[in-house]
Amino acid sequence: MTTAEPGVPPMPTAGRRDGRASSPVWLRAESPRPARRAPLTLGRIVDAAVTLLDERGVEGLTMRGLAQQLDVTATALYWHVKTRDDVLDLAVDQIFGDVPIPDVSDDWLEDARLLARAWRAAMRRHPWAPNLVGRPMLGPNVLARTEFLQSALVRGGCHGLQLAVATRMLANYVIGAALTEATWHQSADPHARAAARDHIAARADTYPTLDASGHLDDTRWDDDLLFEEGLDGILRAAARTGPPE
Helix, strand or coil: CCCCCCCCCCCCCCCCCCCCCCCCHHHCCCCCCCCCCCCCCHHHHHHHHHHHHHHHCHHHCCHHHHHHHHCCCHHHHCCCCCCHHHHHHHHHHHHHHCCCCCCCCCCHHHHHHHHHHHHHHHHHHCCCHHHHCCCCCCCHHHHHHHHHHHHHHHHCCCCHHHHHHHHHHHHHHHHHHHHHHHHHHHHCCCCHHHHHHHHHHCCCCCCHHHHHHCCCCCCCCCHHHHHHHHHHHHHHHHHHHCCCC
16 A cells, blocks of 8 residues: 655545545446426326316316326416316316317218217216306317307308307207216216116106106116207207208
């Protein structure tokens, strides 16, 4: 071991400050770095809101809960949205974005049917959505699909008041069907429908028409059949209305 001359500091061993040798940088394992948190964006907020709404419903969505879902502070949310109602409006519009807009064909009836079917299916996947559609819906996805529906009705001969009435009838029908089906099948006891049907059958003298028509009998009239028949009736009524004279 060599010693340094008096007054001259010893030369450090290359590689480490403490004098001990280390392996070359290319042979050393890279230290793990903490994962970088994804930046908070409006898209992430809406995606998380839809997830919470699917799990907890409208009443279960709070700004604090949404912030926890995103692993941010509630204050951070308010840089992107001002109120909880903003979040709900954005979530509904995102649901409408899941409704494909059909290609325009020569059959306006089928074009309107395709949109209505897809709209119902989207709301059945998100049972909280029908409860919110009564709010003023001005999102781009909502407006684009409403435009498509009305343009199909115009090609079918609806104009003016008749167009407004037909649009409202279709919207109320689709929303009502989705709301009823979601509430009945996803919230009610699975045996409740059978019990309701038995209740009517046991009182056939009091409710003869309901009993004979198979009211609430989903073994006779399932939801899809009832929806299609009702939709067809509304569209054909709109077609018969025609333009005002």
